[in-house]
Structure formats: structure tokens, C-alpha cells
Amino acid sequence: MPDIKRLKTLIDRLRKLSDEDQVPWSETSDERAFQAALKGYTVTVAQDYAGQDWGQAVYVYAIRIHDTLGKLLETATERDFQDQRSFVGNKTAAEALQDLYDLARRKALKVDQALDDLLRSL
DSSP states (O other): OOOHHHHHHHHHHHHHHHHTTOSOEEEOSSTTEEEEEETTEEEEEEEEEEEEETTEEEEEEEEEEEOTTOOEEEEEEGGGOOSTTOBTTTBOHHHHHHHHHHHHHHHHHTHHHHHHHHHHHO
């Protein structure tokens, strides 16, 4: 069973620090996962395939913590969090993890820089 209390705090802090450009998000070999190396650990946020619903792909958001050797130490998906709206901003686990995933993706892929470059070129 994941340590939900600590993971909530971690997700909220990562979101805040990512907003401030203080988390070094990067791409992984999986196009639906992004990682940050922090103090001897790697944090990965991912959009995991969960199956189909009436022919539409369904995804859940996950967070994973690995040590320096790549050993998985902790993992949780949005479904592991029981408390509704217990994240910063009164968000659910699904909303908080999706926000973190989207932000990590934008930072790793340098989406904002690409948009700025495009706008300058027009």
C-alpha cells in the first residue's frame, strides 16, 4: 500500500516547484511518461493505459519513485487516493496528477519555448 499522505505532499510540492521552473523534467523512452532526477531519486509521472470504454482508450495518471539503481520504491495511481479534493487547490487525485503530468510534459518538451518561437516568427 503506497504512503498516500507523503505522496500527496510530494505531488503538491512538485507541482508548485515545476511552476517555478525548479524541477528538471525530461523525456523518457515512453512517450507518455516524464521524469525528474532529484537528490538521488527519480520521480516519474505517467499516463498509463487502463483499458477501453466503449472503444475509447482510458488512461490513469501515476507517480513512481525509483532509487539511483532504478529500483522501484513507491508507486501510486489516482485510484490509490481515497480522499476527494484533498490536494492543493481543492483538486482530486486525478486532477492533481493530470496537472502534474501536463506540466512535466510541457517542461520536458519545451512547449512554451516552441510557442514563443512561433509567435516571434509571425
